[in-house]
Amino acid sequence: MIEVEGLTKFFTGPDGAEVAAVNDVSFVVNPGEVFGLLGANGAGKTTTLRMLCTVLRPSQGFATVAGHDIAKEPALVRRSIGFLSANTGVYDRMTAWEMVRYYGQLYGLSGSALTDRLEELFGTLQMNDFRNVPGGRLSTGMKQKVSIARALVHDPPVLIFDEPTAGLDVLVQRAVLRSIADLRGRGKTILFSTHVMTEVEKLCDRVAIMSKGTIVAAGSLPELRAEFDQPDLEELFFSLVS
């Protein structure tokens, strides 16, 4: 579960003034749910996710991830999450298998528990064809699968995905979205940022629409359609963020 209450992050702008990139944001994501953060460029999605991953310290507010306070228990938070973004790097000289194994070892897995976990991930993500190919020779889609496997290797209860399909071709996009849906089916808590409306419609149980650092609307898609009397979600999105 993720619980966010009044989360705020100020950055100092080029003129020295403080700007709230994220301003008093609150939401809850439950196990077995995909929660979407939808917003245009600069809305504050990445900053929100980076605070939840404990990479950035909030200026105000608090949040718990899998029951751990992001400010007081950052190490426990990090163990509880798998993080994936569009530009998670892969190492050129390690093979797909070696990279995922390396991350498993960083999380304390070893021996047959690690090997069994790798076999399971390479099977479910259909990565066996390129398990011995070095990172430098993998396609963009293959690299993204390695990044997904790496995020999942320690079987975390919470998954945080920052625009995970950006830059991928439609086939790989579908595979990534299907993997996320499978993870939901296994009871994971999933927070997913995107600016692609069709991904929200396909995948998200609930969504928060962000604009200029704040949440301007939140709920399930039927709830949002009813509340704003707008059946077309694309139109709703543009009317709320413009």
Ligand SMILES: Nc1ncnc2c1ncn2[C@@H]1O[C@H](COP(=O)(O)OP(=O)(O)OP(=O)(O)O)[C@@H](O)[C@H]1O
């Ligand atoms: N380290 C930083 N220092 C100063 N300003 C920052 C910093 N990081 C982000 N910002 C600003 O905070 C605002 C929110 O950025 P953020 O990256 O969270 O948006 P986003 O919704 O993820 O957008 P995108 O879809 O483009 O990634 C932007 O105005 C951005 O310029």
